[in-house]
Amino acid sequence: MQSENLISPGFADPVFQSQAAFRALLTALSEPGLIQQVAPGFAAPEGLEPATAIALLTLADYETPIWLPAALRDGPAGAWLRFHCGAALVEEPAQASFAVIDGAAEAPLLADFNPGTDQFPDRSTTVLVQCAGLAGGDIVTLSGPGIAGSRDIAPIGLRPGFWAEFSANAELYPLGVDLILSQGEAVLGLPRSTQIVEVR
Structure with a gap:
């Protein structure tokens, strides 16, 4: 692990920044497909997008295990999360409350994470998908709670078959990630209740 003086800082103003980030993340998940700014000027550790880092800093703590790809877990990002969140970094995707994946990587699949149980659907994994952009890709039309009619998104940098995985995850509702x-x-929320109408 890096020594403390090599770990980048967390929140400069913990109360204000965490509250602002939490509101933006909540809006992202309650209004699927609308891009939200969550991390203006935030310095993230190597391997994490600023929005990913601030989301974890806002949502995770010592009681919420996190899964990272090995290269991140064993590098500056893992050290940063251990230091600022006190988080346990787990090796199995299904053990995680929060996870970070590269949207273009072949693995892990969305189905590898915890979908929750009938008794506790809220104990599923929240997966932060780092991608090349939130606009400019193939158009995906969404529907579901929080969407009036339908809504188009066009993220880029996602692996082939990603949207099929997403549709399979939605079929598990009220379970699913x-x-x-x-x-x-910036972030874009896609809760398990969101469905794909069309990809074009």
């Missing part, structure tokens, strides 16, 4: 796509300082 919730997704937060992140790039730069």
Whole structure:
């Protein structure tokens, strides 16, 4: 692990920044497909998008295990999360309350994470998907709670078959994982209740 003086800082103003980030993340998940700015000017550790880092800093603590790809878990990002959140970093995706994946990587699949149980659907994994951009890709039309009619999104940098995985996850509702796509300082929420109407 890095020594403390090599770990980048967390919140400069913990109360204000965490409250603002929490509101933005809540809005992202309650209004699926609308891009929200969550991390203006935030300095993230290597391997984490600023929006990913601030989301974890806001949502995770010592009681919420996190899964990271090995390269991140064993590098500056893992050290940063251990230091600022006191979080346990787990090796198995299904053990995680929160997870970070590269949207273009072949693994892990969304189905590898914890979908919750009939008794406790809220104990599923929230997966932060780091992608190349939240606009400019193939158009995906969404429907579901929080969407009036339908809504189009167009993220880029997602692996082939990603949207098929997302549709399979939605079929598990009320079980399934919730997704937060992140790039730069922005996020886009895709809760398990959201369905795909069309990809074009």
